[in-house]
Amino acid sequence: MKIKALLVLIGLVTGTVSFAQNPVAINGALTVRGNKIINKNGVPPQLRGISLSWSLWGGKKYYNPAVIDWLVSDFKASIIRASMGVQPDHGYLQEPERQKKMIITVVDEAIKQGVYVLIDWHDHNGHLHIPQSKAFFAEMAKKYKGVPNVIYEIWNEPERISWDTVKNYSVQLIAEIRKYDPDNLIVVGSPKWDQDVDVAAASPVTGFKNIAYSFHFYATDPNHQDGLRAKADKAIKMGLPLIVTEWGVGESNGDGKFDLAKNKKWMDWVEKNQLSWVNWNITDKKETTAILRPGAPGKGGWTANQLTPAGSYIREQLRSLNK
Template structure:
């Protein structure tokens, strides 16, 4: 009887061993990309550029999706959204992997007039992104940055000194040069000056370079690219209700030239930020971005009464938004960002 019982006792043990062998691996044994508890930065770590792709520290192609804040200009009303709580809520509610701080560089209301206030707003968004485990684009938001390169050098040197040792940080050194601002003689020399200032402190975090014609002429920029520096991408901006196949053709030329692009700003509405979202045109762009594994941040987290705003007037500046707080564009963008990795 004792022998029989011993044999019976072995059977459950054997089945238990078989079941254990067939069980899925515990989270801590899974690759980072398969672990649901990992933040985007824990998953991908330090970003770099390989050919025309942005890659993570394990060599995987990375395509980020998230939201850009509105201009941080003092007196324009968007300052109230520059807080860690708003960043945390966007990271959670949108399932965003990147946010963008659009730090105003212009003389009136921007860094030139209020440097301490602009630095504080940048720090709030950056600190919030680090706490949330998402990437953060530090954007020098200007249409004439070449007029005051010393401000950009000063600002980005400080950002690199404070945050250059964190993998979360992405430097965007010139939001949108104008159509008549020449790449070869103006934008490129300015960019090299700022890049060299950043690289003197931070040798490896990603730098995104603005391009001529409101960051659309990526074909021309990549025909005469920045040389002598690694981990450089080029800025592509579009507004779906205005820009179509001709701009995608420019982007494709840049990619075919072998250079990485980053869509640091885009809208589902027209180029003036007005009107209703063009759902069909937006989907064509989303398909293009996904097919080419491009990263993006949508314009913009603000409650201004315009089509591009994600929030309705009076929405809380610190998150906790319901569906009723989102505009038509906001609901569309949240859906797109939430489904980015699907």
Template sequence: MKKSNFKQRINACLFFTSLLCSSVVLQAQNYCSSTPVAVHGSLSVSGNRIVDKNNNPVSFAGNSFFWSNSGWGAEKYYNADVVNWLAADWNTTIVRAAMGVEDSGGYLSNPTENKNRVKAVVDAAIAKGIYVIIDWHSHHAEDNEASAISFFQEMAQTYGNNPHVIYEIYNEPLQVSWSNTIKPYAERVSAAIRAIDPDNLIIVGTSTWSQDVDIASNDPITSTTNIAYTLHFYAATHKESLRQKAQTALNNGVALMVTEWGSVEASGNGAVDTASTDAWMSFLATNNITHANWSLHDKSEGASVLNPGASTTGGWAANNLTASGTKVKSIVKNWKQYCSDTDTGGGTTNQEPSVSITSPAANSSSAAGTTIQVKATATDADGTITQVAFYANGSIIGTDVSSPYTQNWNPISGSYTLTAIATDNGGAKTTSTAVAVTIGTLPGGGTCTDLPVWNANTVYANAGTQVVFNGNIYKNNWYTKNQSPATNSGQWEVWTLVSSCTAINATSASTEIKLYPNPSSDKIQIEIGDTEDFSRVSILDFQGRVVYENKITSKGTIEIPLNDYNEGMYFVKLSGKKEVTKSFIKK
């Protein structure tokens, strides 16, 4: 292993010898013709966004170093050359120094070496004008609170006057209480920092490996300002359900930062999940969330960005990068640069985009089990659309980044309000007018026998005329003859799909059922009245998975506790002689 490394190091030395002859490559100011910190200055929290010195929402993309622990193999990358290379070649705008704490070789057993590694990265980041996270990389920080306070006091005294620096005071708490364990720890460490540094960002880890941001958002830290919360994900393991938790936290008004994410499984191994990674990047871009990829290391695992033996001073060629490294470099290098204030002198106001849902039609109905294609049009007068996100009853169902903007949706029975949010290249967002739809089954199973079947020889002169064709109901938008609804329906087409022939308007039984309180934090009650129409009650989550089921043994009111459920949208399904579905929000 050492012999092969020796040859690679010789090549690296030759590479850097030639590079020094054109040092402008490493000195290039490639962020808005300047550096990120020169452009944006001090970061702060405003509502659920991290904003710059001009109070504009911003997000940055970069790299997290691996554990700094002595003897773990990644300490060799904690140097200025690596930071310089990332800033110049990857367009990295933020790095994270992940200082191991309680594990072997970490800060508690070897404070000087670990602290010096962190300082090497922080000093280099400041010199390059990029942001840097000082990370207390621990799973048990509450057990070493005094050490954390002492460390961050020193960091605040050393770096508190530099807008580059962000304090991450707890990497990944395990499954411990937010309100009783993590929050009190964070409040005391934050107070120690604030006594020295009154304003640099502080990032606080959340329970369950920094995934329960929704729980933290229900009991946020209010004792100090400029607090954001840590969200971690690994794309092959964590998908839409975790994004829903993140969206809940944003909706509750807290700011998030993804200080660690991987393109592979949570174990650090496995193949790159490209589709899931792209979905996460769309979510982060839409919500202006900063992120740092795990990890800058040549360890033989999927999450590493470097192949074993890669240079410890940068200068990496394509064959030095793992599959994850190749994907991550592309993301980081092409992450949005927020140059509008610099380029225009602050004199141009970004116009908001426009967006509208074109399908399904408002107040239309479809059968349960049907795949529905939600469509939207979006335009931006002074720029481009970067994403359209689709929502049903306030929960995201998907995103699209190119026109035509569409999302396939497979809802269960119930009533839904659909919206679309368009984001432009300046970060402005617009929400469409809501479209109400109903999903269910027609009593007895409808056959559309009351409507005429489309005929190619018939003239349909009056707009809004409904016909049946291939099991669906269509209506015409203008005069038509011999234009099949199957091939001439959709945006700007003569026919509009109204519903499936097995579609419904909600049954009258639905209006007789009462569900309250809604939203609720602890329990719901369902009044079914004096009826024997229902024999079973179920609760389904937003993805249609049954999370509760029980027999109905009496009339009147059913009470169901919600203490064990995560926040979000759920559906109550009553079944038996009749079937009714109602939605509720667990808060």
């Protein structure tokens, strides 16, 4: 009892979530069993949270501890995604130290708050940047080896690239990470913006443990309806463990209509399949999928009128589901 009380007191002093409440204390290290990501108790944790935007443009002002603290305390997020922009401008290829510093800031605060965090190589052309990606993830794996909060997402949204190319890249990156971190969850992408999960399921990465696959959708996009759900259903049935590392309330261009009925259909599907998810995105850009209205402050503490309709909806979903 005295030890637990001391841990809670430490949490209050440092600003971390209470020991008894935080998602990582409850779920522990994540592992893959069959077609499920499971927690230390052998059940899917169903993490739900929010993705920061590209670390290149306007969204970069939200890469700070105060925003992470607010997403955890007010939105009740149990997972955060740090989307490190690789290209075209001022990304990792041009400014690696600056980008690493932004990502480490977010990851360290997520760890402090007791939530999970995706280190996302936010790149559509990972196959062209293998040496840089290897160097980045080797550094991250050395730094965060065995820290249960950390999940490596090694390639965000390969475009119209063959699965063989994506798989070859993934095998190289996984092998590099496993030199330093033998256990933490690694998330692999798939062709056509993380939609061809059924193709990946037909020839999955082998020879490594704790490998899951990202699945992306935009809830009101005309091309992301029953057919896309069917692809994911097929992949799950074939044994592929999925995590929704990105989804938006609108269309795939970030804009479009916000259709509540279509969003509900996707949310019902995600809950039925016990999938963890991360919503796109923390930015104040004037877009349907943006969580914040233009001019929203860069340190969290957002009021209701500083949230977009998407922001209000996602906050309500998280506060309702992440009890």
